[in-house]
Each structure stands twice: as structure tokens, then as C-alpha cells.
Amino acid sequence: MKKFFLTTAIDYANGRPHIGHAYEKILADVISRIARLSGKDVYFLTGLDEHGQKVEQSAINRGVTPKALCDEVADDFKALCSTLNISYDHYIRTTDEYHRSFVQKCLQQLFDAGEIYKAEYTGIYSLSAERFVQEKDKVDGEWPADYGHVTEITETNYFFRLKKHQRWLIDHIETHPDFVYPKFRAKQVLEFLKEPINDLCISRPKERLSWGIELPFDKEYVTYVWFDALLNYVSGTNFGDKILGDHWPADYHIIGKDILVPAHSIYWPIMLHVLGYELPKTLLTHGWWLLSGEKMSKSSGNIVDPLDYIKQFGPDPFRYYLMREMNVGQDCDFNHDRFVTRYTTDLGNDLGNLLSRIVNMLHRYCKGIVPGFDVGDPALGELRELWNATKRGVLSEYQTLTFNTALERLFAFISFANKFIEQNAPWKLAKSPESSDQARLKTVLAAAAESVRLATLLLAPVMPSTAPKILSSLGATPEVTWNSLEFGSCLWNKTVTENVILFPRWEQNLS
Ligand code: MSP
Numbered sequence: 001m002k003k004f005f006l007t008t009a010i011d012y013a014n015g016r017p018h019i020g021h022a023y024e025k026i027l028a029d030v031i032s033r034i035a036r037l038s039g040k041d042v043y044f045l046t047g048l049d050e051h052g053q054k055v056e057q058s059a060i061n062r063g064v065t066p067k068a069l070c071d072e073v074a075d076d077f078k079a080l081c082s083t084l085n086i087s088y089d090h091y092i093r094t095t096d097e098y099h100r101s102f103v104q105k106c107l108q109q110l111f112d113a114g115e116i117y118k119a120e121y122t123g124i125y126s127l128s129a130e131r132f133v134q135e136k137d138k139v140d141g142e143w144p145a146d147y148g149h150v151t152e153i154t155e156t157n158y159f160f161r162l163k164k165h166q167r168w169l170i171d172h173i174e175t176h177p178d179f180v181y182p183k184f185r186a187k188q189v190l191e192f193l194k195e196p197i198n199d200l201c202i203s204r205p206k207e208r209l210s211w212g213i214e215l216p217f218d219k220e221y222v223t224y225v226w227f228d229a230l231l232n233y234v235s236g237t238n239f240g241d242k243i244l245g246d247h248w249p250a251d252y253h254i255i256g257k258d259i260l261v262p263a264h265s266i267y268w269p270i271m272l273h274v275l276g277y278e279l280p281k282t283l284l285t286h287g288w289w290l291l292s293g294e295k296m297s298k299s300s301g302n303i304v305d306p307l308d309y310i311k312q313f314g315p316d317p318f319r320y321y322l323m324r325e326m327n328v329g330q331d332c333d334f335n336h337d338r339f340v341t342r343y344t345t346d347l348g349n350d351l352g353n354l355l356s357r358i359v360n361m362l363h364r365y366c367k368g369i370v371p372g373f374d375v376g377d378p379a380l381g382e383l384r385e386l387w388n389a390t391k392r393g394v395l396s397e398y399q400t401l402t403f404n405t406a407l408e409r410l411f412a413f414i415s416f417a418n419k420f421i422e423q424n425a426p427w428k429l430a431k432s433p434e435s436s437d438q439a440r441l442k443t444v445l446a447a448a449a450e451s452v453r454l455a456t457l458l459l460a461p462v463m464p465s466t467a468p469k470i471l472s473s474l475g476a477t478p479e480v481t482w483n484s485l486e487f488g489s490c491l492w493n494k495t496v497t498e499n500v501i502l503f504p505r506w507e508q509n510l511s
Pocket of ligand 1: 008009010011012019020021023024049229230231232254255256257258259287288289290295296
């Protein structure tokens with residue numbers, strides 16, 4: 001069976017992970033978990049981009065070897081993945097041997113086919129972007145800030161023919177409307193392709209850069225960062241006993257908007273086309289996390305360290321905030337006060353409180369055992385209908401990648417479940433001697449518990465460590481499946497645990 005194959009960008013090994021890196025992994029993880037729960041066989045690839053001048057320079061500045069620096073950074077990034085519960089299947093490092101040999105094999109194939117040639121070139125080079133840039137890259141006559149310092153360089157190098165495939169690429173994009181998500185970004189790519197594109201310089205002489213993969217046909221050169229890095233998406237499927245055909249083509253390459261044009265939408269499709277591989281189905285392009293309107297980046301120093309938030313709030317509230325706030329494709333400002341409000345209101349007051357009220361009342365009125373109830377009871381009509389609509393909406397929004405609206409909808413259901421308890425006031429029913437009131441008390445508590453169970457199952461891809469805790473406290477098995485999303489009596493006769501505090505009150509200040 002063909003795997004549902006998704007990748008993130010591989011992070012540069014020259015800095016510590018920040019919220020932009022964390023977001024991309026969380027997004028990929030949420031999509032992976034949804035796919036697994038929907039019965040797909042998922043392969044989720046992420047990793048580290050280790051070669052290039054920036055890494056080499058950082059290592060020199062720190063007085064360590066590039067490999068030692070990369071090992072340290074890989075540990076940091078992997079630790080973040082583990083803290084955030086990122087369920088990747090493979091973590092590729094571009095210094096891995098299987099990757100190096102695959103890159104060399106591709107280079108030789110392209111060289112033999114005449115797609116790579118040697119020439120002298122004078123151009124303007126950006127160290128920050130690690131590529132030659134062109135006048136047309138200027139914005140309002142200025143080089144974009146993220147290009148950093150640019151200098152003119154004359155050098156003999158190897159070039160990969162892009163120009164001759166330009167027409168083919170335009171046709172592919174025009175005839176594959178899902179190739180770039182969101183659609184407005186496809187327009188940007190086509191806009192870029194209106195002008196003739198330059199062939200891609202794929203090498204650096206070793207005297208300028210030694211930290212790279214050697215060209216198999218010229219030992220004086222190493223390959224250029226992007227050519228090496230992009231191929232991870234294929235080499236990362238083809239190590240050990242894994243078989244490429246089960247994986248390729250990728251369903252989603254998840255990337256930030258800064259690396260769509262030209263790397264992922266021009267270089268990469270042409271490389272694949274010439275190498276004889278199918279193209280990925282979708283370049284899922286997300287926006288940036290901003291701080292007061294500015295892009296977060298190492299160079300500008302305005303960085304939110306995910307670990308600060310995870311330490312104080314836990315990984316799931318952090319995941320929830322990022323998925324709830326960002327409309328995939330658009331930029332979003334990270335706002336501390338909003339974070340605290342989401343934590344306190346959505347998670348603490350709505351979800352956490354709902355669970356603890358139910359567990360407390362089940363202890364008080366039902367000896368801690370979930371009673372049976374009549375699913376056909378008219379008192380449940382509105383709650384059940386709202387659940388059915390919520391389920392349909394959330395599942396469909398999960399497929400269309402509109403996670404912010406899916407979570408908004410899910411939490412509207414959670415709020416309604418709280419309201420349902422208020423309206424039916426089990427504490428009053430408990431005091432009544434009438435047997436009909438006693439029956440309703442059971443129905444109300446069982447239905448409220450069922451509502452939490454159901455909402456938790458749909459929340460699980462976003463909050464994977466909280467979901468099993470909620471299910472266990474309701475007496476259900478902690479494993480999440482989507483086989484039982486019907487409003488029913490799954491919890492009947494289960495014993496609830498002692499009250500659990502999922503989201504403790506937050507009082508500290510972030511330092
Ligand atoms: N190494 C290249 C990618 C090679 S992929 C074959 C690279 N690395 S990066 O570390 O700079 O960025 C990794 C990912 O994080 C990119 O998709 C980038 O867009 C994303 N983000 C970096 N900063 C970001 C924000 N402030 N907000 C959201 N994501 C951003 O590019």
C-alpha cells in the first residue's frame with residue numbers, strides 16, 4: 001500500500017530551534033496523526049540540513065568541527081521533537097551516508113545526461129540565502145533583509161539546466177491546481193516564471209566551502225546547499241530495507257513561504273523531472289510566526305523559545321495555541337497575552353473544568369461509575385445533533401487543513417456541553433426524590449461524560465498527551481481511535497478515576 005508520505009523542511013544546523021521550526025513540526029505531526037486515525041499508512045520525514053557555509057562559519061566561530069556542531073544541534077532539535085511529541089518516522093541528517101551516496105548518484109546521472117555543465121559566472125551572492133540572487137529578487141529596489149550581506153563573485157562552477165524546463169514547469173503548475181497550497185501562492189510562482197529563469201549554480205569550489213558533498217565528477221568541488229538538501233526528501237525514504245516505491249511521490253512537502261520560490265517550486269520539480277521521478281502532490285506552504293509584525297529569526301534576535309512555553313504550560317497547550325491561532329498559509333503574530341487567555345479560557349475553564357465537574361459529580365452521585373442512559377432521550381436531542389454537526393465539520397476541516405476553524409468548532413461544542421450541565425443542573429436533580437429526576441440525573445451525567453469522550457477523540461491529533469489522560473480518567477481505554485465517534489454508551493459501567501487537574505492555574509510570569 002502506498003504510504004501517506006509527508007515531510008517538513010529540514011532545519012539549518014546553525015542555530016537553536018525557535019517557534020517557526022516547532023510550528024512546522026507540529027503542523028506535520030497533526031496532519032500525520034489525523035491521517036493515521038483515518039486509516040492511512042503514514043511515513044513522516046523530518047531532519048536537519050547540515051552542509052553549507054553558514055554551518056561551517058558557525059563551527060569556526062565556536063572553535064569546533066562542523067560535524068561536532070551538527071551533532072549538538074541535532075540533539076537539540078530531536079529533544080524538541082520529543083518534548084513536543086512529534087511522531088516522525090525518520091529523522092534524516094544530510095551528513096548520513098545513505099544521503100551522501102544518493103546525492104552523488106543523482107549528480108552523476110545528471111552530469112552524464114548533459115543536464116549539468118561547467119561555466120564561469122559572475123553574480124551577486126547572498127550568504128544568508130546561500131545562493132546567487134538576481135536583480136529581480138529586489139523588493140522596491142532593495143535586497144530583502146533576509147539576504148543579509150550580498151557580494152559580487154566571479155567563479156567557475158557547475159550549473160544545472162533549469163531554463164530549458166521552464167515551459168514544462170509552467171504547464172505542470174497550470175494543470176495541477178493542488179501542486180501549491182494555498183492557491184494564491186501558485187500565482188506567485190507563475191508570476192516568477194513569467195521572466196526567464198537562470199540555470200542553477202550547484203557547486204562551490206572547495207577553497208571557498210569544504211563542508212559539503214563532493215561532486216563525483218570533480219573532486220575540487222562540493223555541491224551547493226539546496227541541491228543537497230532537497231534530495232533528502234527522496235533519500236530519506238530509501239535507506240535500510242525501505243522501498244522507495246511505497247513512499248514516493250510525497251503527498252505533502254510542508255514548508256514556510258520563504259522557501260517556496262525558487263527552491264521548492266522551481267529547482268525541486270525540475271530536479272525530479274530530469275531525474276525521472278514523479279512530482280510531489282502538494283507543496284503545503286505555511287506563513288510565518290511574527291513578533292510584533294516582524295519575522296522571527298536568529299539574525300534579528302526576536303525569537304520565541306518554544307521551551308520557555310512548554311516548561312511552564314506543557315507541550316499540548318503550546319501545540320493547541322499554535323494550531324488554534326494560525327490560519328495555515330497566512331502569517332500570524334505570536335502574542336503572550338493571547339496565549340495565556342487561550343490557556344485559561346479554552347483549556348482551563350472550558351475543557352479542564354468540564355472534565356473535573358463530571359468526574360466529581362459521578363463520584364458524588366453515582367459511586368464513580370458511569371451510568372447507562374437512553375440515547376433516544378429527547379433531553380439529549382440538541383447535544384447529540386450538535387455533536388453530529390461538530391464531527392462532520394471538524395473532520396472536513398481537518399481534511400481542508402483549516403485547523404483553526406476546526407478547533408473553534410470543537411471548543412464551541414465543549415462550551416455547549418458545559419451549558420448543558422448548567423441547564424440540567426444535576427445537583428438539583430440529585431436532591432429530588434422523584435424517580436424520573438433520578439433517571440434524568442444519570443442520563444445528564446452519562447451524556448456529559450460521553451460528550452467529553454467524543455470531543456477528546458477529535459482533539460487528540462492536536463493534544464496527543466492530554467487525550468489519553470482524559471480518556472483514562474473517564475474509565476475508557478487510553479488509546480485513541482476514530483472507530484467510535486457515534487454518540488452512544490461507550491462509557492457505560494466504566495469507573496472514573498479521581499479528579500485530575502489537566503491545566504493548573506497559571507500564575508507565574510515568563511522570564
Ligand atoms: N534548510 C532550509 C530548508 C531546506 S528544505 C530541503 C531552511 N531551514 S530553516 O531552518 O531556515 O527553516 C526551516 C523551516 O522553518 C522553513 O520551512 C522555514 O520557513 C520555517 N520557519 C523559519 N522561521 C519561521 C517563522 N518565523 N515562522 C514559521 N516558519 C518559519 O530554510
